Amino acid sequence: MMSSVRGDEAGVGADMGVSEDNTVTDIVVVGAGAAGLFAAIAAATAVPGVRVVCLDGAKSVGAKILVSGGSRCNVTNTEVTDRDFQGGPSRVVRHVLRAFPASRTADWFRVAGVALHEEEGGKLFPDTHRSRTVLEALLGACKGAGIEIRTGHRVTEVHPSGAGFRIVTSAGEVDARTVLLATGGKSLPKSGSDGFGYALARALGHSLVPPTPALVPLVIVNSPFAAFSGVSHPAALTVRDGGDRHVVAGSLLWTHTGVSGPAALDASRHWHRAVEEGRRPDVLLSALPGLTFEGLEQLLIEAVRVHPRGTLRSELAGMLPSAVLEGLLRHAGADPVVPLSQLSREHRRAAIRGLLEVPLTVTDSRGYQHAEVTAGGVPLEEMVPATMESRRCPGLYLAGEILDVDGRLGGFNFQWAWSSGWVAGTAMARRLSESRV
Numbered sequence: 001m002m003s004s005v006r007g008d009e010a011g012v013g014a015d016m017g018v019s020e021d022n023t024v025t026d027i028v029v030v031g032a033g034a035a036g037l038f039a040a041i042a043a044a045t046a047v048p049g050v051r052v053v054c055l056d057g058a059k060s061v062g063a064k065i066l067v068s069g070g071s072r073c074n075v076t077n078t079e080v081t082d083r084d085f086q087g088g089p090s091r092v093v094r095h096v097l098r099a100f101p102a103s104r105t106a107d108w109f110r111v112a113g114v115a116l117h118e119e120e121g122g123k124l125f126p127d128t129h130r131s132r133t134v135l136e137a138l139l140g141a142c143k144g145a146g147i148e149i150r151t152g153h154r155v156t157e158v159h160p161s162g163a164g165f166r167i168v169t170s171a172g173e174v175d176a177r178t179v180l181l182a183t184g185g186k187s188l189p190k191s192g193s194d195g196f197g198y199a200l201a202r203a204l205g206h207s208l209v210p211p212t213p214a215l216v217p218l219v220i221v222n223s224p225f226a227a228f229s230g231v232s233h234p235a236a237l238t239v240r241d242g243g244d245r246h247v248v249a250g251s252l253l254w255t256h257t258g259v260s261g262p263a264a265l266d267a268s269r270h271w272h273r274a275v276e277e278g279r280r281p282d283v284l285l286s287a288l289p290g291l292t293f294e295g296l297e298q299l300l301i302e303a304v305r306v307h308p309r310g311t312l313r314s315e316l317a318g319m320l321p322s323a324v325l326e327g328l329l330r331h332a333g334a335d336p337v338v339p340l341s342q343l344s345r346e347h348r349r350a351a352i353r354g355l356l357e358v359p360l361t362v363t364d365s366r367g368y369q370h371a372e373v374t375a376g377g378v379p380l381e382e383m384v385p386a387t388m389e390s391r392r393c394p395g396l397y398l399a400g401e402i403l404d405v406d407g408r409l410g411g412f413n414f415q416w417a418w419s420s421g422w423v424a425g426t427a428m429a430r431r432l433s434e435s436r437v
């Protein structure tokens with residue numbers, strides 16, 4: 001089923017006469033997700049009258065926006081810098097974020113009728129707690145700007161042709177002066193983002209940093225900790241792969257297949273990248289992330305003096321859910337109920353390691369079906385940072401998750417979509433307007 005939603009057509013192609021020839025569209029956006037819709041809006045805002053058509057293979061747009069943030073959509077964060085992202089060079093990410101920072105995202109949504117409020121970690125959510133509000137604001141802005149959205153139009157080929165491009169879709173062909181690829185990555189393929197955009201980019205001269213899932217639960221086969229399933233607590237995970245060491249802290253959720261929750265999701269990209277690059281990553285858990293080995297040892301030594309009959313269980317109660325505390329101690333060979341005064345130095349240290357340096361034998365992740373984003377993608381070095389135009393194919397632009405940028409949990413991935421989409425859309429419209437002067 002395909003459909004076409006045309007916005008207010010009055011003025012489209014008329015104000016500045018960009019689209020004199022109706023058979024050639026000024027801007028075709030391939031992929032009407034967060035980046036594509038925002039780029040379309042930016043283009044129509046920068047140069048009123050520019051004709052923008054969004055093509056999407058899905059039956060309806062915005063599937064990923066709707067499921068995001070537990071259906072509440074974590075739109076952005078109060079503070080977003082290049083340090084919140086991995087992938088291509090941070091100077092390029094910084095350039096793009098500065099062109100359209102998180103404060104402008106919040107302003108744009110407020111003006112569009114979506115008030116945002118701050119939650120833990122600076123995350124900004126709509127006051128309605130409904131991601132649909134965010135999607136409706138974007139679609140409303142598209143409608144107001146006369147942007148046409150054609151669903152059920154899966155793009156299969158993009159060729160340079162004449163003064164622009166010919167775009168072949170599952171429902172016919174379209175000619176365009178400029179094209180934006182905003183087809184996302186490979187995460188949640190049932191939403192329509194299945195990685196085909198990479199093939200489109202490659203056919204137009206781009207290379208590809210091999211994609212891997214990111215922000216995805218980690219799998220531990222035959223986990224000795226399966227009994228903790230459903231329990232969560234603060235934790236730090238360290239991913240070590242030879243030279244590199246990445247430490248992420250946050251809530252950890254034990255599951256029947258391994259670990260999830262913010263700490264595991266943020267750690268997952270480091271695990272996957274190491275495996276992808278042929279290194280063998282170790283994952284170490286600290287279940288008491290505020291404590292160092294020396295600090296915990298001092299605490300236990302002191303406890304013997306203050307509470308001579310105290311045990312590991314009684315002294316550490318409240319620091320961790322009891323099932324996890326006892327399970328980790330027993331796994332390390334430490335008896336939680338032996339009085340601390342009878343604990344040898346060796347056993348005390350084994351207990352500490354059992355809480356602060358727990359090796360997790362991660363064997364895989366739950367894959368793209370469960371990943372929130374894709375790491376890897378089209379290298380940023382192949383883009384002009386000020387415009388998001390391809391250095392390989394003039395007139396072609398890229399934005400969003402298709403690029404080799406992935407953010408940590410907290411609204412950063414949408415911010416990348418908004419920022420890169422805005423930069424691309426604005427530049428595309430200006431290019432067309434300048435070529436007409």
Ligand SMILES: Cc1cc2nc3c(=O)[nH]c(=O)nc-3n(C[C@H](O)[C@H](O)[C@H](O)COP(=O)(O)OP(=O)(O)OC[C@H]3O[C@@H](n4cnc5c(N)ncnc54)[C@H](O)[C@@H]3O)c2cc1C
Nearest residue numbers: 031033034035057068069074155184192400401411413414
């Ligand atoms: C479960 C989940 C929760 C998330 N929660 C958050 C959150 O709260 N905050 C946050 O910042 N990020 C979140 N993310 C990540 C965020 O959704 C993405 O980073 C963001 O949507 C990427 O935007 P995009 O426009 O680049 O790609 P996408 O949103 O993936 O959009 C790409 C579009 O292109 C279309 N398409 C693909 N190929 C073709 C083709 N060949 N022809 C035509 N159309 C095509 C697809 O149908 C899709 O509509 C979440 C992701 C998931 C999966």
